Amino acid sequence: MASTVTTGKRPGYGQLLRTPGVWTFLLPGFAARQPFAMLTIGIVLLVQHTTGSYGTAGAVAAVTGVSMALFAPQSGKLADRFGQRAVLLPGVLVHAASVAALTSLALADAPLWALFAAAVPAGASVPQIGPMVRARWAAKLERSPLMPTAAAFESVTDEFTFVVGPVLATALCTGVHPAAGLIAEAALTLAGGLLFAAQSRTQPAVRPHTADSAPRVSALSVPGVRVLAVAFLGIGSVFGGMQVSLTAFSEEIGNPGANGLLYGVFAAGNMLAGIACGAIAWKSSPRRRMIIGYTGLTLAASLLWSVHSVALLGGLGLIVGLCIAPALISGYTLVEPLVPATARTEAFTWLTGAVALGQAAAVTVAGRLADAHGASAGFVVPLAGTALALVTLLALRSRLSPKNPGRIMARGVGHRVPVAVD
Secondary structure: OOOOOOOOOOOOHHHHHOOOHHHHHHHHHHHHHHHHHHHHHHHHHHHHHHHHHHHHHHHHHHHHHHHHHHHHHHEEEEEHHHHHHHHHHHHHHHHHHHHHHHHHHHHHOOOHHHHHHHHHHHOOOOOOOOHHHHHHHHHOOOOOOOOHHHHHHHHHHHHHHHHHHHHHHHHHHHHHOOOHHHHHHHHHHHHHHHHHHHHHHOOOOOOOOOOOOOOOOOHHHHHHHHHHHHHHHHHHHHHHHHHHHHHHHHHHHHOOOHHHHHHHHHHHHHHHHHHHHHHHOOOOOHHHHHHHHHHHHHHHHHHHHHHEEEEHHHHHHHHHHHHHHHHHHHHHHHHHHOOOHHHHHHHHHHHHHHHHHHHHHHHHHHHHHHHHHHHHHHHHHHHHHHHHHHHHHOOHHHHHOOOOOOOOEEOOOOEEEEOOOO
């Protein structure tokens, strides 16, 4: 049920965080999503250590990402139908067991097919905490001008995990044991996921389907969601290409520790831009902001392959990060007007899954290119991924407008506030 949000003041983080009941899911959700950014880099570091190949490590990580991308929307659909708790409880148990099996097989020098077999359930069972938190925000703030602020807040939270997660996983793998990153990921996912699942009072209401109900709509049947999924594939190519190529670049210059720093700067740029996006009272539509942000992202990514110093790569990585947040936030903001409430968790998981799929493909391709031609070749992957997605976004931008165009009127206290959506 949507809450009544005071709109007499300019929408901002303070007003957002004073929304009744949100802290009951924000804190557990923050804890539960921390391990998410540790999974891919943990697999890459462990498998590269045991096999000596970035290409092999990237392929195993890619199987995990593809599996997550394929199964995440089904998890979202089940959460919309039966409730988030019913999906989370078995999911985190399966995930912890699958990651433990993958870790054991890698340490035992198991054949590649066995690593692939373990990677499938590890990816399929990744708990979709981010989409579930976004669905709770959408239920609380339906038709509210605070929705873009909530999307920005979630982007900042995600990026904080991508600052902390890879650095923590790298530190554990290099300073404790090559398997320590994955072991920590499994343990944190289990503990955080169970804690978040316990907050059943704030999950979106499950609308039972009856004979008189309208047919349930799949989020992917909405044309705008398909366009957003392609755009998010391109964003995933940036994350995956940067992870592998920065690791290879650090190895090439003889300073493996620079990997965590460079990726942290990249993610910090994304986080800073996310903070700014949520603090600004935007007058332009989310669609326009997404196109502008995506164009900037493509231009910045086109220069990565040509940079050969730590300082310049750090600076350019910061700019790439600054351009990602506006595109991500605008895309997530567009879900609320485009998708029926009964399919929003599924829609958010399609977008999260698209990022994972793009990341998986990028990790595989960038790993092969880095093995064969060096780190610079790996940086071509973010350029190709964002360029193709930008062309699609520009060609099909009309599909990002709601079926009922105009302005969504947000219920306020004493008056109604117009929110531009196109």
